[in-house]
Amino acid sequence: MPRRTAIPISQKIALRAQRQLQPKASNIELARWFKETFQHPIALSSVSEILSSRYKCLDNHLSLHQTNSKRIRIEFWPDLEKALFQWVQQAEGQIIISQEVIREKARFFWAKIPSYQGKDMPSFSNGWLAGFQSRRSIRAYKQHGEEGSVPETASQAMRPIQQLLSTFQPNDIYNCDETSLFWKQVPDRSLSKRSIPGKKKEKARISVLFCCNADGSERLPPCFIGTAKKPRAFTAAGINIENFNCQWYSNRKAWMSGQIFEGWLRWFDNTMSGRKVVLLLDHFSAHKAAFEQIDEGPSPLKNTLVIWLPPNSTSRFQPLDQGIIRTWKAYWERRWVRFILEEYEEGRDPSRSMHVLHAVRWGIGAWEFDLSSKTIQRCFNKALRSEQIRLSEINPITSDITRDFQELQHSSRIRDPMDIDDFINPNDEVVQDNIHEIDDLILSQFQPEIEQEEDEIIQELPSISIKEAIDALKRLRLYEEQQPQGSSSFLRELYKHERVVKGRKLANQEQRDIRSYFNV
Template identity: 50%
Template sequence: MAPRRTAITTAQKAALRARRRQQPNASLKQLAEWFLGEYGHRLSSSSISEILSARYNHLDGELTEQQANAKRLRPKRWPELESALNQWIQAAEPQMVVTEDMIREKAQFYWNNIPAYRGKEMPVFSSNWISRLQQRKTVREQKQQKQQTEQQQGNEDENYAAQVLAVRETLSKFSPRDIFSCGEASLFWKQMPDRGLSTRSLPGVTGQRPRISALFCCNADGSQKLSPWFVGMAKQPRAFSAAGVRVENLGLCWRANGKGWVSPQIFEEWLRWFDASMHGRQVALLLDHYSVHQAAVHRVTSSNFPLQNTNIIWLPRSSAGRTQPLDQGIISTWKTTWKHKWIRYIVNEFDKGHDPVVTMNVLKAVRWAVGAWQRDITTDIIQFCFQKALSTERLHPSSDSQPVLAEISQALIGLQLPARIKDPMDVANFVNPADEIVQDNLEELDDLILSQFRPEEEHDDDQVVEELPHISHKEALDALEKLRLYEEQQADGDAQLILELYRLESVIKRRTFVGLEQTDIRNYFNIMA
């Protein structure tokens, strides 16, 4: 009687594939010997080849306990749909009871809106399929919670305090230099300080209101402010190309989608960029429980290439920004500085007889944004905000923005008097309007999820773009000479700045030499003069 064939589990198959990734040059015989020693089963070369084939690619992700023990695991039939549903469930579960009917209704909605399924007949989405989806995605059925009593609220407060203490305990293992926090900010960069124009399309702007989202990150002692990432609505804004500006020279990273939102893919890319920049270190990264953040972290941790240098630390869910250092004054200082430049620009453009909404462009917006981040977010502000976020004591700010806010307020009054704006916002609403606050909003969640599966569309918010001349090396050197002479003539001239201008002159001359393919001795001495 032939020996009975023994089936191997899904987890064992996944382990075999992982072994091959660790040792890509291992032969089938060597893999068979490893498997025999590990699990006591002898596999034929044909069985190993089949397990390593593309048919079992679905085993390379994260497996639930039930999946790992299964003898067979079907690959996902509709991976885009399941990914979208998983993201929606993760965001919706803390806010509502997610039922089978709701999952089915959302599956039908996503099927009709994901381009990969266009023209295909919609499946039934049976109870069995939803059950398997829940098993694959480890979705937990939640019981509807009753309205909280005062005692329950007190328990929640105690739980929040315990979570804060747990975060502080974890962070105690890291030095302030190695504790980072990442936060998001949103900016409608053409929004006028007029209530009547704040909720509708602006003159000269078609479609949606121009928007950028920002990703900021810094460490607790303020010694590192990473280059900010900005997400706009145009992949290649005309304002950049018209000015001949290279985005990488602005000290930022630029990404885009049709909404100007940080998508899970963009945040996953940011996470990997951050992790690579921490090479050789072990750092802590504080994150809010935004659905985008959770989806991106899940994609990274369940992939074959998890983060190597970064330890993700989730801030308490119920903190509402209280434990997010960037929400304790860093982002508000940045936004106040940016809005100060915007209000001054509005006043100056009106004085010239121009419409600031028409003349404003995204290049100016990101220049101001990078400048505010690099120059106005000081080490003192950063250190204070980190201390305030995770401290049990009441701390008083080391600096404030009252003078800037007072100037903005005066500018708003100045715009109202000649009727340039009819219904001015108060300072707080102008600096930080409600629709710029970043939060998990289920009303916008579907658009955010579906944006991952739609082809990229080119949007541009700049209706009128000023073509700027290309500055030659000689023009730059002439301007630099005048600027240096100006500084040398001042009673309070800055000697360090003059030395920096000499350094810049050397850089421009070196670029000139590199750009000269053929020259003679007279050209050489003309440049050196």
């Protein structure tokens, strides 16, 4: 009797993929294809077994160590193991993780994940724990410590990075980082630390991911993360967020997660198609979890070389932390304070009229138009070349905010103005790993998405017709033409956009004519 040979998982995956490519192929045809491809025969019974639901999990993403093995270690509780693995990735380095800690955390997630509600909790035996460790390539549970926290050590670690970066052009060196934004925070110190009666969303938050290159020639669309999939402010205004130069994600905490960053990282790599670029990242757990998921999978990054900055040194070596984000926030907060003044002048309460659509619009405007390329260049030079710089751009903005504070205080709208620096860049808005928030962040991906905020009251706005849009463009064009020093470039843009809107009008008219013809 010939000795039976086990079929590697990689060949099983290939067989299931071939069935998906040729769904009408018989098992005999698939066995013939298998023999031609892998140079050894396969029994028809094995073909049937591999194509059965038992091996359905092979259709999902598998890491390289799994596909090279002979046996499949089936995940009995995939949602639980996904949550548990993310927790290990994000908690490692903050606490000591033992096998008993893993087991206890498994019990915690089992009780919280909706798909396991009403089911008996497993015992999470040593065998399961060993299998989980093997499936996820977890070699050891240990605490990494605080390596890199000493400035001298970080500086030494940066030297080879700086040498490598010197081989790239500045337009091919990118950095990305996140910040939070409390978009309803009022500038009154007496109100900022407590809730305001009747104003539930004082601490309403969004997170924003920024990415740009070293010479400031390319600023990628900002990525906003909110609590609702379709905020009520968007739907009330009839807004299609895809028309904005940004990306919108959501989870219940408005936090950056590994899942969101993985999607963004793949998008970034595809955007850089045909180029070889560097992306500087810090050791934020969501970044590391996303990169490991991609790097161990069948489709690693093709156009992007990820370079990790020394741990615990981003305040010194991360370009976006050297003043880019702070300058962006200063422009945003100036717009927010002026909105407060305008609303009070109109007799409206800004805390009620403010909504997330304003926050997104101002954020895009500050990123695309207000922030200068020179500021970006200076911050990259400061981070990567240790040059001493002063951000002269932010001084006029803080002066404007100070004057607005004084006006608000004079009108008795605020009593105790916040410190300008605390208002522009409060410590609570700094995105960092927090062991106390990891559980909520991981569990949020298993909960149903929030379509709209339940407690947000937004006035419905009418849909603008094509005729109204054309009339508005004509009036705006006439206004600019009548100015003593009108902008010819602005007039050209108005004329171009008027043609675009008229083209839509003509297309709509043709569609109506065709429908009328067939109705007749």
